[in-house]
Amino acid sequence: MDGWFTTEEPYTLIGARCSACGTYVFPPRSGACPNPGCDGTDLEPAELSRRGRIWSYTENHYAPPAPYVAADPFEPYALAAVELEAEGLVILGQVAKGVMAADLEIGMEVEVDLQVLFTDDDGVEKWVWTWAPAAPSGGAR
Amino acid sequence: MSDDRDLVVLGTGMHPWGKWGRNFVEYGLVAAREALADADVAWRDIEFVAGADTIRNGYPGFVSGSTFSQALGWTGAQISSSYAACASGAQALQSARAQLLAGFADVAMVIGADTTPKGFFAPVGGERKEDPDWQRFHLLGATNPSFFALNARRRIDVFGDTPEDFAMVKVKNSKAAVHNPYARFRKEFTLEDFASSPIVSDPLRLLDVCATSDGAAALIVCTPEYAKRKLGTLEGTVRIKAVANTTPTYPQVRLELPDIATDSRAVVAPPALGFKDSIAHNAYEQAGLGPDDISCAEVYDLSTALELDWYENLGLCAEGEGAKLVRDGVTALGGRVPVNASGGLSSFGEAIPAQAIAQVCELTRQLQGRCEGHQVEGASVGLAINQGLFGHGSCTILAT
Ligand SMILES: [Zn+2]
Numbered sequence: 001m002d003g004w005f006t007t008e009e010p011y012t013l014i015g016a017r018c019s020a021c022g023t024y025v026f027p028p029r030s031g032a033c034p035n036p037g038c039d040g041t042d043l044e045p046a047e048l049s050r051r052g053r054i055w056s057y058t059e060n061h062y063a064p065p066a067p068y069v070a071a072d073p074f075e076p077y078a079l080a081a082v083e084l085e086a087e088g089l090v091i092l093g094q095v096a097k098g099v100m101a102a103d104l105e106i107g108m109e110v111e112v113d114l115q116v117l118f119t120d121d122d123g124v125e126k127w128v129w130t131w132a133p134a135a136p137s138g139g140a141r
Numbered sequence: 142m143s144d145d146r147d148l149v150v151l152g153t154g155m156h157p158w159g160k161w162g163r164n165f166v167e168y169g170l171v172a173a174r175e176a177l178a179d180a181d182v183a184w185r186d187i188e189f190v191a192g193a194d195t196i197r198n199g200y201p202g203f204v205s206g207s208t209f210s211q212a213l214g215w216t217g218a219q220i221s222s223s224y225a226a227c228a229s230g231a232q233a234l235q236s237a238r239a240q241l242l243a244g245f246a247d248v249a250m251v252i253g254a255d256t257t258p259k260g261f262f263a264p265v266g267g268e269r270k271e272d273p274d275w276q277r278f279h280l281l282g283a284t285n286p287s288f289f290a291l292n293a294r295r296r297i298d299v300f301g302d303t304p305e306d307f308a309m310v311k312v313k314n315s316k317a318a319v320h321n322p323y324a325r326f327r328k329e330f331t332l333e334d335f336a337s338s339p340i341v342s343d344p345l346r347l348l349d350v351c352a353t354s355d356g357a358a359a360l361i362v363c364t365p366e367y368a369k370r371k372l373g374t375l376e377g378t379v380r381i382k383a384v385a386n387t388t389p390t391y392p393q394v395r396l397e398l399p400d401i402a403t404d405s406r407a408v409v410a411p412p413a414l415g416f417k418d419s420i421a422h423n424a425y426e427q428a429g430l431g432p433d434d435i436s437c438a439e440v441y442d443l444s445t446a447l448e449l450d451w452y453e454n455l456g457l458c459a460e461g462e463g464a465k466l467v468r469d470g471v472t473a474l475g476g477r478v479p480v481n482a483s484g485g486l487s488s489f490g491e492a493i494p495a496q497a498i499a500q501v502c503e504l505t506r507q508l509q510g511r512c513e514g515h516q517v518e519g520a521s522v523g524l525a526i527n528q529g530l531f532g533h534g535s536c537t538i539l540a541t
Pocket of ligand 1: 021033
């Protein structure tokens, strides 16, 4: 999804911010501010905080139906809903490959990374954001 | 409790839930005929037909009001067709209710039926990059059980619930379903059955998550004046006291299907009542009733853990105390306020456009004392609540 995240390090999600009231929205959108008390129509792309804390998480043991492109053989993966404090958003994402539910807990700090979602019929890799355990503080911000 | 906006439920009808893959219209006709017979009303006398749509059965599913009118034989009746995901049936009921309360008609049919494919609910076909339902499947593999599991995990880590508490919901509902001829799964489950049930979305197992089913339900509803002319009295009739179709208030700060993110709380503070709390609140306000008045409830148990959420959203207990109610048997048959005495979605499997109507069928029959084997003794007020994708909440309250 073009424009939902940066493709160069440090990776960040890109939402939109209303220039009138300052509220955020993810995925980015245009045309109308989601705040019903605001008449703003000017939503500007905004890079969101790289780090957040896990609000909740799960681990899927069955391959989802299409349009998900499941690996064959299917490998379980974790999902996390992560709260970004400054933006007041909770954003869902797959957790970095290899990090499973047993490795996670509510309140844990994670950061945005990218991984390959699937490789299409022409051999082109499609990328998506993931939540990865945050590097020790002092790491990339 | 005012009665100036009451309607009467004159008849109820259902096709048993199952998985046969036949044309959904076939199921709907069975439910329609049963409801008409129960109401003792002729099809040609129905003035308004409110259909609840199915989006997985082609054009006839999108125009359900018309589909069932033609199938039963065109009579020139007025119609509507509603889609509101899991709340479609309740929205169809609201459509009929508005017509009847406005005086445009005196008697109406509300009907929904579905045929469902096997497995997880998938979005309808085609590449639709702008559709949030397509996005969450394609980008994240975020199935419906994934969302239920996020809520269940919160219950465990924040409230101290255990997977066994969730299992007790299924055990309770399966016990009631044994006696309900319309339920698809009529086998009693035990806690031991959960150990061998595979994890779907941690911490939820297959037995924690509701299946998808074929099924159909129909109601005949009318104005009190029509009922009085027909029955001679309103004594003993089941009245619709409230139908609330409620959307969220910005900012919606709980992650809800099918959204990838919540609204932002950065600029506007969240409303005092969260979305699911507000669904029940609006119905209580309409009916002039509160949680203490409820004899029994049908709640949308898409997962076992979600049923516990509903106890709290309905005000049957404080937030975080839902598990105690199921542990203490408060919500079981014979308890203070039985919930899902029908067996719930866990025993039916979800037939989307029929499910909210089936909830009202069950409550009506409970209030009429017709639920042998799963009867809530002395039931006088029943509440049905559900929530569909894309911000569709609905709550219906019935009373004798
Ligand atoms: Zn704004």
